[in-house]
Amino acid sequence: MASSRKLPQPDLAHRVAAVLAGHPHCRRLCVGLSGGLDSVVLLHLLASLRDAFGFSLSALHVHHGLSAKADDWARFAVDFAGSLAVPCTVRRVTVDAAGVGIEAGARAARYAEFAAVVADAVVLAQHRDDQAETVLFNVVRGAGLAGIAAMPILRSLQPGLDLLRPLLDVPRAVLAAYAAVHVLDWVDDDSNADPAYDRNYLRLVAMPVLRQRFPGVDEGLARAARHAAEAEALLGEYGRQDVAACLNEAGGLDLHRAALLGELRARHALRSWLQQLGARPDKRAFDALWQQRGTESLCWHWHGLMLRSYRGALYVAPDGVPAAAMQSCPFLPLQKVPLEGGVLRWQRGWGLRESLLVQGGLELRPRSGGERLRARPGGPSRALKQLCQEAGLPPWLRTQTPLLYLNGELAALPGVAVAAELAEEGGWWPMWQAVPAGPNGG
Structure with a gap:
């Protein structure tokens, strides 16, 4: 363990307090406590602010098992947190x-x-100093803007759980x-002095120069x-706008609309769409997609x-998984409703009468073959295959x-057609998006 000699007290608590004030939704905080200088200072700071801000505080020590001293570090973390009346959990990985x-x-x-922590x-x-090293590390690896942006002060780990870095603008000194x-003790990880590791090389050799x-x-x-x-x-904002402008009614990315944006924005729109799907392909894979996109x-x-x-658009193909078995579904206008196999949403326009929908009785059923639908008032009933072809x-x-049924009657093929006898202008048009068998689904 190491301790430090007394120096003039920095105005650090105010900096951390300002970050916390900017994120008032963070009421349950869990500190990643390695036992090193940085995390020891952070836990001590937050413990001193706990009463004033009224948040709950805990700590998590991850035991990597990579050092003969790992057990000692875990004991130190638990003891130090205990001295501040902070519960500390040790997780072995x-x-x-x-x-x-x-x-x-x-x-x-x-x-x-x-990501498994129960907290806000x-x-x-x-x-x-860590941020500077991260930027340099990402630059030498040829990273793009996201890599150069390095670590944000706040980002989402998963729904309902954020990752917060309140010291990111503070020098280590x-x-x-x-x-x-405050005469604090901490532990030193011997591996941090080994320049064989890339990050250590930057910190120990490159940054001092x-x-x-x-x-x-x-x-x-x-x-x-x-x-x-x-x-x-x-x-990212431009990308979201361009993707929204390029998506067609079937959920595909219309390449003709994208081409009107110009090549640079079209490439960015495609990459943004992939990111929305949870995919971040490397340059080789993305370039291959771009070259073949229209075939x-x-x-x-x-x-x-x-x-x-x-037909000039890119679609997610969910690996041939058929529609889910019969299931009831609620009518929730202007909302995305997750259901087995996909997401149902409603938009205003020519569509099913709201007075019918609010009564309930909606069901989704897989196709059994031979179904027909009268899509136009006064027109003939037509095979769903024909309607699908015309809708692209x-x-x-x-x-x-x-298929969407209302009280046992075929009411719509979402995204393609609704039963004319159940529809009106200003009604609700159903849309269905199958869950992709990729990073975001299946």
Whole structure:
């Protein structure tokens, strides 16, 4: 263990308090407590602010089992947290370094434990020096804007659980000064002194050289991260708008609409759509998709996600899984309703009469064959196959789309047609999107 000598007390509590005030939804905080200087200071700070802000506080120590001292570090974390009346949980993990290395494997194991925490936010002690190293590390690996943006102060780990870094704009020297004033002890991980690890090399070798030549390098790199984050957020906003403008009624990305945006925005719209589907392909895979995007024989795979092309649009192909068995469904206008096999939503326009829908009796059923529907007032009933062809519904999606029944009567083929005798202007048009058999589903 190490301790520090007394230095002038930095005004650190006010900085952390300001971050907490900006995120009032974080009422249950869990600190990732390694036992090192940074996390010790963070836990001590939050314990001092606990009563004033009225949040609950706990700690999590992830035991990686990579050092002979790992048990001692776990005991220190529990004892230190206990001295502040903070409950501390120790989680033992197995690090899988195959194909990624010890650093990445340990990080993956650690973040898996963070994601399982019952809290509003997991709070980590990364500081400005860490941010600068992360930017540099990502730059030398050829990262794009997202990589240069590095670590955000707040991001979602999973629904209802955020990851918060209140020290991200604070130099490590300020944390050391705080530890000195409060005579705090901490543990030192011997592996942090080994330059064989990439991040250690940057911290121990590259950054000291850069600081000698460019004294403001840490702040400069952190500022570059903020600029990149703003640019990435702006591109994300444009991407969402462009995707919305390019999606057709069947949920496919219309390549003709995308082409009107120009090549750069069209490529960005395609990448944004993939991200919405949970896919972040590497450059080679994305370029292959871009080159083949308009060919009718396209069948593109990425980590379980499959895209196919039909009539000038790209669609998610859910691997031929048929529509789910019969199930009742609620009428929730302007909402996305998750159901077995997909999502149902309603939009205003020519559609089913609301007075009928609010009475209930809605069911989704798989197709059995031979169904017909009168899609136009006064027109003949027509086979669903014909209606699907006219609507441009891709063949592989036709078995994925269930039929909507109202009190036992066929009322609609979502996204394609509604029964004219049950419809009116200003009614509700049902839309169905099958769950993709990829990163976001199946």
